[in-house]
Amino acid sequence: MNVKERRNILVTCGPGLKDYLQAELEGLGFKIVGSHPGSVVTRGSFLDCLKLNFCLRTAYNVLYLLREFRCGSTEALYKQIGTVPWENIIDPKEHLCVLSRVDTWTVNNSMYPNLKVKDAIVDRINKKKGRRPDSGPDRNSVVVNLFWKNDRAWIYLNTSGVKLSDRNYRKMPHKAPLRETLAAGIIMATGYDGSQDLVLPMCGSGTLAIESALIAMNRPAGSMRSNFGFKHVKDFDRRMWEEIRNEVRETIRKDGLQRRIIATDIDEQAIEAARQNARTAGVEHLIEFDVCDFAETEVPDGRGIIVMNPEYGLRLGELEQLENEYERIGDFLKQKCSGYTGYLFTGNKELAGKVGLKASRRMIFYNGKIECRLLKYELYKGSRH
Numbered sequence: 022m023n024v025k026e027r028r029n030i031l032v033t034c035g036p037g038l039k040d041y042l043q044a045e046l047e048g049l050g051f052k053i054v055g056s057h058p059g060s061v062v063t064r065g066s067f068l069d070c071l072k073l074n075f076c077l078r079t080a081y082n083v084l085y086l087l088r089e090f091r092c093g094s095t096e097a098l099y100k101q102i103g104t105v106p107w108e109n110i111i112d113p114k115e116h117l118c119v120l121s122r123v124d125t126w127t128v129n130n131s132m133y134p135n136l137k138v139k140d141a142i143v144d145r146i147n148k149k150k151g152r153r154p155d156s157g158p159d160r161n162s163v164v165v166n167l168f169w170k171n172d173r174a175w176i177y178l179n180t181s182g183v184k185l186s187d188r189n190y191r192k193m194p195h196k197a198p199l200r201e202t203l204a205a206g207i208i209m210a211t212g213y214d215g216s217q218d219l220v221l222p223m224c225g226s227g228t229l230a231i232e233s234a235l236i237a238m239n240r241p242a243g244s245m246r247s248n249f250g251f252k253h254v255k256d257f258d259r260r261m262w263e264e265i266r267n268e269v270r271e272t273i274r275k276d277g278l279q280r281r282i283i284a285t286d287i288d289e290q291a292i293e294a295a296r297q298n299a300r301t302a303g304v305e306h307l308i309e310f311d312v313c314d315f316a317e318t319e320v321p322d323g324r325g326i327i328v329m330n331p332e333y334g335l336r337l338g339e340l341e342q343l344e345n346e347y348e349r350i351g352d353f354l355k356q357k358c359s360g361y362t363g364y365l366f367t368g369n370k371e372l373a374g375k376v377g378l379k380a381s382r383r384m385i386f387y388n389g390k391i392e393c394r395l396l397k398y399e400l401y402k403g404s405r406h
C-alpha cells in the first residue's frame with residue numbers, strides 16, 4: 022500500500038454530529054467531497070487518516086477506501102474482495118474483524134456477505150503466505166468495513182478500529198454519562214473556545230468538563246488512546262506516527278487556560294469519578310470541581326457560558342420531582358446567571374418547558390436512540406439576585 026496515495030476517506034459520526042464533524046475536517050484543512058446520513062467524505066492519504074484519528078473530536082471511525090466496485094452477487098463480492106492485495110496490508114499474525122452494512126436486493130441480511138468478505142481476505146492471505154489470520158468481532162486489531170448498496174460495493178480499511186468516542190479516559194463511569202463524541206459536539210455547538218468562563222453544574226462523571234478542557238487547550242482528542250486500527254496494518258510506521266503527533270502537538274496552547282472551568286454535582290461519588298477521569302485525561306488541574314446543589318454553583322461575574330445536563334429519565338414517580346428540578350433550573354438561570362449564555366441539554370421536551378425561559382435556538386442531538394435538544398437561552402444582563 023502506498024501510504025501517500027490520496028483516496029476517498031469516509032468519516033462516520035453519531036446522528037446529529039455531522040455539521041460539527043464537517044467543521045472539524047474543514048478546520049484541519051480537509052475538503053468535503055460528499056456526505057451521507059451519519060458520515061462525511063473527504064480525500065487524503067493513509068497518513069492523513071493517522072492525523073484525523075488523532076485530532077477529530079466528533080468522529081466515530083476514519084475509513085480509508087481500498088476498492089469500489091460493481092457487485093451483483095455474493096460470488097462477485099468474494100471475487101472482487103479477493104483481488105485486493107491483502108497480504109501486503111494484513112500480517113497473518115494479526116486478528117481480523119469485518120463489519121458490513123448491506124442494503125441490496127441480492128441478500129436480505131449482512132451476515133452472509135460479512136462471512137464472504139472475511140473468507141475472501143483470509144483465503145487470499147493463506148494462499149500467498151501459507152497462514153491465515155484469526156477473525157472475529159474483536160475490533161482491537163485490523164478492522165475492515167464493507168458497504169454494499171444496490172449494485173455497488175465499497176471496501177474500507179477502518180483506521181480507527183475501536184470507535185474514537187472511546188477516548189480511554191473514562192475509567193470511572195457514573196450514571197447516564199454522555200458519550201465523549203456527543204459531549205464534544207455539545208460544547209462545539211455552544212461556541213466555547215476557552216476565552217470565556219464555563220460553568221457546568223450537574224457535571225456527573227465530567228465528560229462535558231473534560232471535553233471542554235481539551236477544546237480550550239486545543240489538545241487532540243486522541244491523546245489518551247494508545248490503540249488504533251492503523252497500528253495493526255503492515256505499512257504502519259512508528260516514526261511517521263510520532264512525526265504526525267509532534268506536528269499536531271505544536272498547536273496545543275502552551276499558556277494554560279485564560280478563563281475558568283467550574284464543574285459541580287450534588288453527588289460526591291460523581292465528582293470523585295469526574296476528578297479521576299479528568300486526571301486520566303491530563304486536565305484535572307484545569308477544572309475546578311465542587312460538590313454542591315446546582316443552585317449553589319459559583320458563577321463568575323461577566324459573560325460566560327453555562328451548560329446543564331439534568332436527568333430526564335422517566336421512571337414512574339420521578340416526573341413530579343424532575344418537574345420541580347427543571348423549574349429550579351429556570352430560577353437559577355434567571356437569577357444567578359444574567360450576562361451568560363445558558364444551555365440546557367435534555368431528552369424531554371415537556372420537562373424543558375418547565376424551565377420557563379424562551380429558547381433562542383434549539384439544536385437536535387441524539388443520545389443513543391433518544392432525540393435530545395440543546396436549548397440556548399440568552400440570559401440578559403440585569404441585576405443578579
Ligand SMILES: C[S@@+](CC[C@H](N)C(=O)[O-])C[C@H]1O[C@@H](n2cnc3c(N)ncnc32)[C@H](O)[C@@H]1O
Nearest residue numbers: 198199223224225226228286287288314315330
Ligand atoms: C444526566 S447526569 C449528567 C451526566 C454528565 N453530563 C456526564 O456525562 O457524566 C445528571 C447529573 O445531575 C446530578 N444532579 C441531580 N440533581 C442535582 C442537583 N440538585 N444539584 C446538582 N447536581 C444534581 C446527578 O448527580 C447527575 O450526576
